[in-house]
Amino acid sequence: MQRKTSSSLLGLVGRGGVYGRSCPHRSLVATTGSSEEVEPPPYNPDVKDRSVIVRKKGVEVLHDPWWNKGTSFNYVERDALSLRGLLPPCEIPFSKQIERFMKEYQHGIAHVAPKDETVTPENIRKWKALESLQNRNEVLFYKILLDNFEDMAPIVYTPTVGWCCQNFHLIYRQARGLFISERDRGMMSSLVYNWPASKIHAIVVTDGSRVLGLGDLGVNGLGISIGKLDIYCAGAGFHPSRVMPVVIDVGTNNESLLNHPLYFGLRRRRLEGDEYYELIDEFMRAVLARYPNVLIQFEDFSTNHAQALLDRYREHHLVFNDDIQGTATTVLGGIYGALAVKGSQAKDITEQTIVVCGAGSAGMGVVQFLAKAMTKHGLSEEEARERFWILDEDGLITRGRPGNVPSFVKPFSRKDAGMEGQDLLSTIREAKPTILIGASTVGGLFTSEHLEAMSESCDRPLVMPLSNPTSKLECTSEQSAQWTKGKGIFAAGSPQPNCVYDGQEIASSQANNMYIFPGLALGASVGKCKIITDNMLMSASESLVNCITQEDLSKGSIYPKLSMIRDISLEIACSVIEQAVVDKVVKADSRAAEVLEEQGREGLKSFVKSRMFQPNYDPLVYLPPGIGE
Numbered sequence: 049m050q051r052k053t054s055s056s057l058l059g060l061v062g063r064g065g066v067y068g069r070s071c072p073h074r075s076l077v078a079t080t081g082s083s084e085e086v087e088p089p090p091y092n093p094d095v096k097d098r099s100v101i102v103r104k105k106g107v108e109v110l111h112d113p114w115w116n117k118g119t120s121f122n123y124v125e126r127d128a129l130s131l132r133g134l135l136p137p138c139e140i141p142f143s144k145q146i147e148r149f150m151k152e153y154q155h156g157i158a159h160v161a162p163k164d165e166t167v168t169p170e171n172i173r174k175w176k177a178l179e180s181l182q183n184r185n186e187v188l189f190y191k192i193l194l195d196n197f198e199d200m201a202p203i204v205y206t207p208t209v210g211w212c213c214q215n216f217h218l219i220y221r222q223a224r225g226l227f228i229s230e231r232d233r234g235m236m237s238s239l240v241y242n243w244p245a246s247k248i249h250a251i252v253v254t255d256g257s258r259v260l261g262l263g264d265l266g267v268n269g270l271g272i273s274i275g276k277l278d279i280y281c282a283g284a285g286f287h288p289s290r291v292m293p294v295v296i297d298v299g300t301n302n303e304s305l306l307n308h309p310l311y312f313g314l315r316r317r318r319l320e321g322d323e324y325y326e327l328i329d330e331f332m333r334a335v336l337a338r339y340p341n342v343l344i345q346f347e348d349f350s351t352n353h354a355q356a357l358l359d360r361y362r363e364h365h366l367v368f369n370d371d372i373q374g375t376a377t378t379v380l381g382g383i384y385g386a387l388a389v390k391g392s393q394a395k396d397i398t399e400q401t402i403v404v405c406g407a408g409s410a411g412m413g414v415v416q417f418l419a420k421a422m423t424k425h426g427l428s429e430e431e432a433r434e435r436f437w438i439l440d441e442d443g444l445i446t447r448g449r450p451g452n453v454p455s456f457v458k459p460f461s462r463k464d465a466g467m468e469g470q471d472l473l474s475t476i477r478e479a480k481p482t483i484l485i486g487a488s489t490v491g492g493l494f495t496s497e498h499l500e501a502m503s504e505s506c507d508r509p510l511v512m513p514l515s516n517p518t519s520k521l522e523c524t525s526e527q528s529a530q531w532t533k534g535k536g537i538f539a540a541g542s543p544q545p546n547c548v549y550d551g552q553e554i555a556s557s558q559a560n561n562m563y564i565f566p567g568l569a570l571g572a573s574v575g576k577c578k579i580i581t582d583n584m585l586m587s588a589s590e591s592l593v594n595c596i597t598q599e600d601l602s603k604g605s606i607y608p609k610l611s612m613i614r615d616i617s618l619e620i621a622c623s624v625i626e627q628a629v630v631d632k633v634v635k636a637d638s639r640a641a642e643v644l645e646e647q648g649r650e651g652l653k654s655f656v657k658s659r660m661f662q663p664n665y666d667p668l669v670y671l672p673p674g675i676g677e
Contacts (some may be wrong), residue, residue: 058631091498103131119220120145121310133239136220136267136312137229137297148218148310166518166542167211174203175212177368183222184276186288189495191663193282198610201279201562207517207542208262209275216268217311225270225293228331229314236334243292248285248339249573252276253294253331257318257350258371261489261516264350266300267313272348276370284566284617285660286573296331298324328357335366343573345370345565350656351409355456367442367571368580372413374561377568377585379512380421381592382559383483385606386537388593394652395425400435401479405472405522406487406515407440412456414487414514419460420582421589437479441488443469480505486513486522499531507535510606514541514559525556537604546603555605560627563607564588567620574659575625576638584627591623592616614660621656622649 102115109115109129117125120142126132178200182189193200202208212219230241256269273293280286300317305311319327335342346369347356358369368374384394397418404415415436422432438445438460447455448465467478476484476498484502486493494513499524502509509532513522525544528536539557547554568588572580595608595616608616625644628634634641643655 056648061473061571085363102129106242107134110134118145122189123476130242133226133228133242134223136227137231137314138312140312144310166207168455171203175208178203187663187665190282190288194663197282197613201610202543204278205275209271210262213259213265213268213271214262216271225274227295227297229297230319230327232247233327236330237337240334240338245289247290248292248342249290250276250280250343250569251292252345252347253296253336254347255296255298255349259348261520264300264302266302266305267297268296269348270295276347278568279562280566281661283562283613284570287661298327332361343569354409360577366579368579370561370565371410373585374565375410375591376414376417377564378559378561378591379416382539382606384589384593385596389537389604390508394590398422398425398427400483402435402483402485402486403437403475403479403481405439405485405493407445407457408437411487415460421586424586433460439472439473439475443471473501476501482506483510486515489515489520491520496531499528503532503535508537510537512539512559516541518542529554539605539606553603555603557605563592563616567617569623570617571621571624574656575628575640576635577628578633578635581631581633582625583631587623588620588625591619595619618653618657622652625652
């Protein structure tokens with residue numbers, strides 16, 4: 049193939065570096081810094097301009113194997129070809145692209161040892177097979193994922209997605225997702241138009257500051273947004289062309305990434321303070337200007353920003369934070385499931401005593417939400433708070449805790465300052481809890497002494513080690529079964545096998561947010577809701593138990609089978625819409641609200657189901673660009 053060249057495109061592929069923030073069209077000519085005249089090099093008339101005419105833009109360039117340079121496009125090219133935001137912010141030289149490929153060629157994609165023992169080379173092989181299929185045929189990918197959801201969800205999402213995020217800079221091959229960085233300040237309202245879809249129903253956005261239990265992964269956090277939206281599409285029927293994974297790169301404090309030659313995020317410490325919030329504000333304004341009805345899910349933001357961002361936007365926009373609200377809603381749904389296992393009702397949550405290990409944003413989000421559920425069923429706020437005992441790395445938190453206790457923790461501190469710093473075993477003996485929750489990310493925190501002590505005061509204790517990945521679980525299902533002598537009801541944050549104790553099979557449930565967030569998002573989106581209220585979240589929790597079969601309840605399962613994910617999402621979506629109508633937070637043009645009023649719950653169910661993407665081949669018809677759009 050003969051490439052056409054043109055001297056008129058001299059600036060298109062110049063290696064002039066990155067545009068500056070204050071003036072994107074600043075001169076790219078370097079100076080010596082001296083006032084002395086410098087003898088210029090001799091002019092060589094035989095050197096020809098190597099610029100090449102490209103008649104494509106945006107994703108068309110990235111999907112064309114002849115023109116695509118991947119991460120090697122410089123910022124002049126990125127702006128000229130509408131690629132800004134479609135590629136990681138850091139330019140990777142041609143030589144480093146070669147180095148990355150040769151490592152895969154010589155060692156395979158599994159050459160990076162998983163840090164979580166549950167992510168095996170076999171998991172990685174399966175992930176690679178699914179990724180390859182998704183890159184060439186999304187309909188077939190989602191059909192296979194939906195038909196094998198229970199087996200494949202751990203491959204496209206947790207725990208394997210954790211490995212993907214740790215190694216995203218090494219395994220990145222095809223452009224997927226939107227990259228926003230501090231370099232894009234002042235340009236986001238135009239940058240979002242580089243995204244090819246004219247309609248977007250859902251965005252999952254992260255800043256990569258606290259990915260799962262793995263910490264600060266910088267721009268690599270995009271992997272979690274991609275994995276989460278795969279679950280949106282397979283589990284709740286969002287159309288793959290109408291979701292957008294986003295990472296906001298504000299730097300990283302991860303030294304190993306900052307020093308890694310193949311890392312393609314900003315090589316700087318994390319942006320903080322007012323500048324950070326101004327950047328997030330600009331992102332929100334930009335995406336809502338183009339997609340005013342979009343649902344935005346915040347994912348894996350660090351504790352110091354997660355709650356603040358949720359509070360900043362939740363009263364004005366259709367947003368939620370899955371780590372705070374999704375986890376809390378899932379845990380509440382599991383507690384309702386455990387009550388059903390014991391033959392109790394939802395209102396009996398007011399009689400539970402709960403010990404929680406971990407006082408971060410996720411753990412305290414759970415605590416706050418469970419307390420609200422208790423007040424819904426009759427307790428005062430003060431009475432509800434008294435049902436909780438919160439521990440962090442310094443032990444039990446009381447009003448005698450020296451220093452500044454975070455505002456979201458302080459209301460739940462125990463009144464008796466004499467118990468300050470008390471260890472977990474002493475706390476269990478004092479509190480006599482019915483529920484033990486782990487949100488500590490400390491693997492093996494729950495010991496035989498802890499669970500034996502809990503079993504002494506509770507006939508069927510609920511044990512919920514929620515930390516991810518598996519290596520950070522506070523205890524395993526086998527340990528729970530042995531140490532509670534088969535009496536414990538168990539649900540973990542990562543998959544655990546069922547156990548047999550004294551000849552009886554004991555179910556191991558997974559408190560996985562994917563039970564909640566797909567259906568919650570589906571209901572909020574299809575219902576055209578203005579905001580997501582706490583009551584809508586409560587309704588999602590309460591409807592989850594309706595999806596558990598009696599057979600599974602008899603085995604101690606407190607969550608439904610993941611193979612039923614579409615039915616679960618549909619049930620939750622309808623409950624969310626019903627509550628949104630009660631809360632008067634649906635828009636005036638909500639067709640779902642009209643259907644509910646005219647046809648009731650069954651009519652609403654049919655309406656929502658009709659809006660769910662079904663991965664089947666449809667006949668294709670060609671129309672020239674501009675016709676019928």
